[in-house]
Amino acid sequence: MIKFSKSYQAMLVVLLACSTSISAIAQLQFPGEGNLKYVDPRIGNVGAILEPTRPTIQLPNQVIRMTPQRADYIDDQISNFPLTVVSHRNGQVFSVKPALATTDQKRMTYDHDLEVNRPWYYSTYLVDNDIKVEFTPGKKAGIFKFSFPEKGGKALILDHYNGGPSEYALSSSKELTGMETWDGVKVYLYGTFNASSTSEKSGNKLLLTFDSQSPKTVELRYALSFV
Template sequence: TYPAIALPWGMNFWVPQTGKMGDGWAYTYDADKIRGFKQTHQPSPWINDYGQFAIMPVTGEAVFNQDQRASWFSHKAETATPYYYKVYLADHDVVTEIAPTERAAAFRFTFPENDHSYVVVDAFDKGSFVKVIPSENKIIGYTTKNSGGVPANFKNYFVLVFDKPFTYTAAVASGVIDTNKLEATDNHAGALIGFKTRKGEQVNVRVASSFISPEQAELNLKELGTDNIEQIAAKGRKVWNDVLGRIEVKDDDIDHLRTFYSCLYRSVLFPRSFYEIDAKGDVMHYSPYNGEVLPGYMFTDTGFWDTFRCLFPFLNLMYPSMNTKMQEGLVNTYKESGFLPEWASPGHRGCMVGNNSASIVADAYLKGLKGYDIETLWEAVKHGANAVHPKVGSTGRLGYEYYNKLGYVPYNVGINENAARTLEYAYDDWCIYQLGKALKKPKKEIEIFAKRAMNYKNLYDPEHKLMRGKNEDGTFQSPFNPLKWG
């Protein structure tokens, strides 16, 4: 986990970055240096991040390198809430504050008296672009950094607007700071801008981004309105109170309350809203599946193997209107990729086992959610039960041919986690059967799922009274012998 400075289900999160560029452990509590303040979309350190870039105030020497610009900090001089973050950067004598909206954020840097105060914008490696526009106190650019699951045209377009004119400008390409250039397109691009500051002078920066276009990033910047950072933080606090206040807890033990609300806070961060509002007020999204800009909702950054048991049933009970939008997003995912997601970040990712999109879809409908295209989702769950994604083996059902023919995924055919897959598929078939019954589908269409829902029995080993992998010929796999392992 990391301290996500964000709104519930927000498109963009911010995090103080203690880890190096590309490190999935972006913020660790035992670290004592901050390298930057990163816009992040990371759902887990193993899945890692995408569309990330960082901002960092520095004083003294104009430096860009992430180690050289890093500053010592203490948790005693750090305030972390979902809607407001503040920290003192000791090496630079700068206080950084952040308050987020769903797609934008307000930064405030309090500088010391200094002839050379700077702000670094780091668009990270793997292909990036940054341009400084001094006449508008503005920096624009894009990052393409990702960890997979994106189309070829993937970009996160960003815009930063300062309330103080620049007296120093430089573009950065491959670590070289060039004061004669205002823009850079490079594997690793960035920029530095600077100014003279009085003691305690506050410099405000308004930041937003878009997966759709630079113009949409400018539009997303308008989420901040004319509010100052205190007002944005106050509005964010109200949003969090409204969402967390859906549940009332009575307990005198502060540790219990901290544990509960910390977990509830994390439960309403993901799946992330991956949609934006265009100039006409319409809901649009950049498709992480086919690279097109299309109408409608899209959500991402959740692995159903991890979340079908608890998170989504919880959303159906406590935040049904949000999960209705998420179901609409699943319809769009199927239309744009031919499959429902199993682990999306932002597109299909190869991770974990099971076909638990069936559970996500069935649970929402059976809990009474309405107002979305359930018929398309019915076709989607049937398709996913009898196919596997051509490039991402964890999407659809790997080994479905064996499972449908033998009633299990065999141990000796080169498919890992075969027993786990069998048990998951059987449960998912039960979900599809229950959904089909609720939709009043013909018996001949759904009885196959009722039959396959019993496939879990095929792996029961009466000798050990446990489930156990089975070979293609029907014999159980060889038992584990610890003596072989010394």
């Protein structure tokens, strides 16, 4: 049996307390008003029998529903962010991935302690690239904000999740349109950016690069329609 000294045990307690307090501080930055402060989508995320859940950021009974694309809540890496989740916890359409360059194919490591998960607001910190991601849902619209580091590139990689007809196009340097087919249903996208970009197509992907003169925080405002 391994025995630990009292000083070592005390150090573990302090580290655990610090970790818990950091997580609580991040989550409590957006407590909501009234009874909203009791709404926490993370509760029950790691079930004893069922698989871990995927907490969804959404307004009640509305079209825009977002949860990061990862295996489950306890996964420590994110593949990308869907513009909406059509079904219960699957059926994602229109993926967006922030990166320092459009050639970046790796998954994004994040810190659970720095993640904020509220029905009306989501944010996370991507450790490797020093990028902060924020999301706010509306009824049929959503807003993503990607805060990039002072030094380094700024890029967004747009892709699709499903087979069938799909496309992206820039109608101007700041306007985005798209279509993706999910389970035989066409979903249409219109979005605007707060900065101009240059674009390149790679298969079904649309690669956007923002120059050094663009704002540090790139904002995507978008709306979706099923008709």
